[in-house]
Amino acid sequence: KVNCHGVTFYVQNKCSFPIWPAVAPNSGLPVLASGGFYLPCGDTRRIDVPWGWSGRIWARTGCDFTSNWNQACETGDCDGRLECNGLIGKPPATLIQIAVQADKSKLNFYDVSLVDGYNLPVAVNSKPISSKCTILGCHKDLKTTCPDELQVLNEEGRVVACKSACLAFDNDRFCCRNAERFERSEDYANIQSYLNKDSSSRAKNLRANTIKGSKSVVLSLDDHEEITDEFRGVKVWWQSKTHQIESRSNPYQPKTEESRFYILKCHIRDRKVITNEYIDHVKEEGKKMELKKRERKLYSNNPSHSWSGYKQTKWSHVTFEHPATFETLAMDNKMKEDIKNDLTKFRNSQDYYKKIGKAWKRGYLLYGPPGTGKSTMVAAIANFLDYDIYDLELTTVKDNTELKRLLIETAGKSIIVIEDIDCSLDLTGQRKQKNEEEEDEDEISMIEKQMKKGQGEDKGSQVTLSGLLNFIDGLWSACGGERIIVFTTNFIDKLDPALIRKGRMDKHIEMSYCGFEAFKVLAKNYLNVEDDDLFQEIKRLLEIEEIKMTPADVGENLLMKKENEAKEICLTRLIDALKEEKEEPKRRIEVDEKKKKEEEEIKRKKREEKKMKKEEKGGPPVISKVKSRGGWFK
Numbered sequence: 001k002v003n004c005h006g007v008t009f010y011v012q013n014k015c016s017f018p019i020w021p022a023v024a025p026n027s028g029l030p031v032l033a034s035g036g037f038y039l040p041c042g043d044t045r046r047i048d049v050p051w052g053w054s055g056r057i058w059a060r061t062g063c064d065f066t067s068n069w070n071q072a073c074e075t076g077d078c079d080g081r082l083e084c085n086g087l088i089g090k091p092p093a094t095l096i097q098i099a100v101q102a103d104k105s106k107l108n109f110y111d112v113s114l115v116d117g118y119n120l121p122v123a124v125n126s127k128p129i130s131s132k133c134t135i136l137g138c139h140k141d142l143k144t145t146c147p148d149e150l151q152v153l154n155e156e157g158r159v160v161a162c163k164s165a166c167l168a169f170d171n172d173r174f175c176c177r178n179a180e181r182f183e184r185s186e187d188y189a190n191i192q193s194y195l196n197k198d199s200s201s202r203a204k205n206l207r208a209n210t211i212k213g214s215k216s217v218v219l220s221l222d223d224h225e226e227i228t229d230e231f232r233g234v235k236v237w238w239q240s241k242t243h244q245i246e247s248r249s250n251p252y253q254p255k256t257e258e259s260r261f262y263i264l265k266c267h268i269r270d271r272k273v274i275t276n277e278y279i280d281h282v283k284e285e286g287k288k289m290e291l292k293k294r295e296r297k298l299y300s301n302n303p304s305h306s307w308s309g310y311k312q313t314k315w316s317h318v319t320f321e322h323p324a325t326f327e328t329l330a331m332d333n334k335m336k337e338d339i340k341n342d343l344t345k346f347r348n349s350q351d352y353y354k355k356i357g358k359a360w361k362r363g364y365l366l367y368g369p370p371g372t373g374k375s376t377m378v379a380a381i382a383n384f385l386d387y388d389i390y391d392l393e394l395t396t397v398k399d400n401t402e403l404k405r406l407l408i409e410t411a412g413k414s415i416i417v418i419e420d421i422d423c424s425l426d427l428t429g430q431r432k433q434k435n436e437e438e439e440d441e442d443e444i445s446m447i448e449k450q451m452k453k454g455q456g457e458d459k460g461s462q463v464t465l466s467g468l469l470n471f472i473d474g475l476w477s478a479c480g481g482e483r484i485i486v487f488t489t490n491f492i493d494k495l496d497p498a499l500i501r502k503g504r505m506d507k508h509i510e511m512s513y514c515g516f517e518a519f520k521v522l523a524k525n526y527l528n529v530e531d532d533d534l535f536q537e538i539k540r541l542l543e544i545e546e547i548k549m550t551p552a553d554v555g556e557n558l559l560m561k562k563e564n565e566a567k568e569i570c571l572t573r574l575i576d577a578l579k580e581e582k583e584e585p586k587r588r589i590e591v592d593e594k595k596k597k598e599e600e601e602i603k604r605k606k607r608e609e610k611k612m613k614k615e616e617k618g619g620p621p622v623i624s625k626v627k628s629r630g631g632w633f634k
């Protein structure tokens with residue numbers, strides 16, 4: 001309702017349950033109605049909106065402000081507070097957007113928007129009624145028709161809101177990020193990175209920005225600054241420009257937008273080189289730099305019960321900051337170079353994969369005993385390629401459908417890792433059968449096995465081998481592109497051959513015990529020594545005596561135990577440990593034999609006890625049954 005002080009809004013609750021409406025102004029404008037209030041079923045609350053105010057109103061549902069939780073409402077929550085005080089609500093929630101003009105002669109705007117999803121039916125009408133101000137709203141309860149992927153469930157499993165596809169899937173198509181505009185801004189970022197490469201030494205004035213998702217402060221050319229560049233003997237001039245444009249399309253947004261762009265100048269005679277080659281070169285180089293700059297992420301999959309509701313994500317992430325590189329990785333140098341070449345070839349082969357009609361992905365199988373650096377290798381690969389990592393814990397994935405849904409939420413330029421694949425799934429059908437036959441002899445362990453089996457079937461993951469194979473090379477695996485899939489295992493023999501055949505796991509890498517070359521890398525990492533008199537003895541022990549020690553154990557011995565511990569002490573400690581390791585197999589055999597004897601003794605005693613019990617019960621004592629002339633007697 002329009003009056004001389006402004007516009008009055010009446011918020012009425014027509015639901016059969018209470019709601020908690022909330023009001024958030026656009027930036028710099030006053031908070032109205034304390035930002036939020038309680039509204040029982042059937043009640044109305046008046047809000048006076050001054051001229052020039054714009055912002056949003058939405059309703060929260062299922063609130064409980066008695067505890068100190070960060071989230072008090074099932075939908076539309078604003079940091080667990082009753083009075084939002086300028087905070088906007090957590091989507092999804094049906095929004096009313098309002099823009100009251102400062103100039104009374106101009107039209108005011110309102111609308112009901114589902115851009116942030118839906119939680120309640122909402123309608124707005126105007127007084128005085130005018131042909132230009134129609135009743136706007138969404139009267140239907142969309143929660144009843146909300147697709148599974150968009151549903152938000154409360155703790156009782158009831159649908160309380162429906163996400164927008166943008167919120168659920170976060171991709172350009174659903175988020176209406178205009179394709180042309182998006183590409184242009186990506187190009188701008190790439191050109192900016194290219195020009196920033198050494199503009200700090202060439203430009204007089206620079207701008208410094210902190211950008212979300214970027215590792216460090218980003219320096220760029222200041223407005224109207226000009227720098228030169230050279231490409232194949234051709235000189236070009238770049239100038240950074242800004243331009244203010246009036247945006248009339250959306251009355252709820254600020255009136256002007258800043259547009260940034262670069263002007264590229266060259267001699268007319270060089271135009272062909274510039275348009276045919278230079279611009280592509282700049283974009284390509286800039287893209288590589290952008291990739292290097294961005295903060296990388298380590299994702300882990302959430303159990304499916306938290307895919308809907310408040311958490312609403314299939315993957316959680318932290319910043320990936322593992323320091324491992326191929327330089328610090330202890331392994332044979334030739335193998336290292338071979339892996340690096342393979343990765344580089346993969347990264348640069350987009351066109352090749354397209355040409356041969358294969359999805360742009362590659363499988364790596366890392367196998368070897370614990371502590372030989374399989375996880376470290378994954379980190380080194382991620383750092384080498386500047387990729388994100390998706391660490392997939394298969395045991396929390398319920399079935400093949402869930403596995404597929406997780407896969408389609410992974411982005412390109414990433415490594416998907418399944419560690420200890422042999423422990424994640426029962427991929428060992430044949431072996432298991434054989435083991436069972438062996439165990440048949442042992443009555444007790446068989447019963448235990450049955451019990452375990454029963455429990456496992458109820459609770460465990462039902463992802464199957466075929467589901468996993470589909471994950472690796474089914475149709476869905478092609479979406480996203482530029483992905484490396486890594487399996488790690490301590491027992492390669494346990495894996496089904498179908499899983500690790502070439503084409504699926506293209507490269508099999510054995511991570512093994514520490515050789516002398518690998519030791520030298522560790523000595524450099526841990527002690528910063530490249531040579532020492534003690535190296536010869538270590539070489540002898542590793543190469544001639546063939547003593548097996550994992551890089552993890554070698555590293556542990558080289559690690560300084562005290563501040564400034566002498567390098568010789570650390571190297572001597574390693575030599576002692578290697579010598580001890582030499583005796584280890586002999587010692588292990590002795591221990592094993594002793595253990596075996598003890599076990600046999602226990603079994604023998606058990607058999608005796610069993611026999612005694614049977615005799616006590618009066619059953620026929622088996623051993624003392626003797627055949628005599630004329631018949632059997634005890």
Ligand SMILES: Nc1ncnc2c1ncn2[C@@H]1O[C@H](COP(=O)(O)OP(=O)(O)OP(=O)(O)O)[C@@H](O)[C@H]1O
Nearest residue numbers: 328329330331369370371372373374375376551552
């Ligand atoms: N080849 C290696 N190069 C450098 N460091 C290594 C290497 N192998 C092991 N390490 C060190 O040992 C630790 C354990 O290694 P890592 O977790 O990578 O081994 P893994 O083979 O994945 O073991 P697991 O099979 O038990 O998961 C790492 O923190 C790393 O510091």
